Amino acid sequence: MPVVHKSTIRRARQAEKRHARNRATLSAVKGLMKKVQSAVAGKQVDAAKTSLREATAALGKAVTKGVMKANTASRRVSRLTKHVNSLISPR
Numbered sequence: 001m002p003v004v005h006k007s008t009i010r011r012a013r014q015a016e017k018r019h020a021r022n023r024a025t026l027s028a029v030k031g032l033m034k035k036v037q038s039a040v041a042g043k044q045v046d047a048a049k050t051s052l053r054e055a056t057a058a059l060g061k062a063v064t065k066g067v068m069k070a071n072t073a074s075r076r077v078s079r080l081t082k083h084v085n086s087l088i089s090p091r
Contacts, residue, residue: 040083
C-alpha cells in the first residue's frame, strides 16, 4: 500500500477548492461577455456600454485572482470594446 502523506491529502483538498472557485469565476466572466455580445447584436448602445464596464471589471478581477492571464484578459477586453465602439460610430 502506498504511503500518502498528510500534506498530499491537504494539497489535493485545496486543489479541489481552487478548481471550483476558478471555474465559477470563469463561468461568471463568460456570462458577462455574452451579455455584452447580445447587447451589441441587439444594437442596444446603453446596455452594451454598461455590460462592457461590468465585463471589463470582472476580467480585471480574474487576472488579479490568478484565474486568467493578463494578456488573455486584455485581448478579450479589446475585442469587446471594438464591438461596442462599432455600435457607437459605425464606419
